Amino acid sequence: MSRTAAILLCTYDGESYLPAQLDSFDSQTYSNWIVHASDDSRGSGTRAILEQYRQKWGPARMSIWRGPQKGFAANFLSLACNPSIDADIYFFSDQDDIWKPAKIDRAARWLASIPDDVPALYCSRTQLIDEHGNSLGYSPLFKRQPCFANALAQNVGGGNTMAFNRAARDLLVKTGPHTQIVAHDWWTYLLVSACGGHVHYDGCPSILYRQHGGNLIGANKSARARLYRLNMLLKGHLKAWNDTHIEALMPHQSMMSPENRAKLNCFSQARNRSFFPRVWGVLGSGIYRQTVMGNIGLAAAALFNRI
Known part of the structure; x- marks a missing residue:
């Protein structure tokens, strides 16, 4: 049986693009996934969409949590460190992208090549789209080896592409959900690489990364x-x-x-x-x-x- 993949989805007033992201989970070639959504929204629109999909998929396929209301990084850490969430592999997910069908499978295959007791982090390049879904090209292709020396200077992988194993998740739990950090993805890269974990940057894009005015952090392409x-x-x-x-x-x-x-x-x-x-x-x-x-x-x- 394939390993269980937990999709850690954080939302904040995401009505415009959230259905397309949720539909892309449903189109994955890897079927053993569960969505854990933490909603920081001010209104009820995003929550209503999440509830609609939970009803469609069933509660075994999706759980919904109230976010900590302390920003995106705290929201993601609240899910990563949530003791009620148990899986073999974990995926960070933004609310406004579209996952390519083989995203989970591609990451899961690489993670399966690493011993279970060794922290491992997967990330990838992205294909850029505008708010209407039109192609804008690709994010920069990084060629140097990701490691702690690089992590101290920059974050090589966007959180929307990241997947990590249980050993890496244990590191996040040990450092705790209330750690003051810049961003959840950079912190994960720093922590896994610092502790001797394996980090893999996949040059094959795994998501359609939507660029729009609401993006907190852009693709840094131009x-x-x-x-x-x-x-x-x-x-x-x-x-x-x-x-x-x-x-x-x-x-x-x-x-x-x-x-x-x-x-x-x-x-x-x-x-x-x-x-x-x-x-x-x-x-x-x-x-x-x-x-x-x-x-x-x-x-x-x-x-x-x-x-």
């Missing part, structure tokens, strides 16, 4: 978007994010591999040094981003004390 993010980096956003990540990781160093524990401490200490020790320390820590422009921005952030 030159304009990349310049915008570089500007954010130089304004100190990366520094604030790193403060949050380091504070969240430090209490859990006992779970980390010795190599990654040393890397975290090297990076953390270098950030607080004077000019030359900071620059050499940050660059010498081995952290990197996936692209040439990204690494130029990283070096600039170190130079201007924005890291």
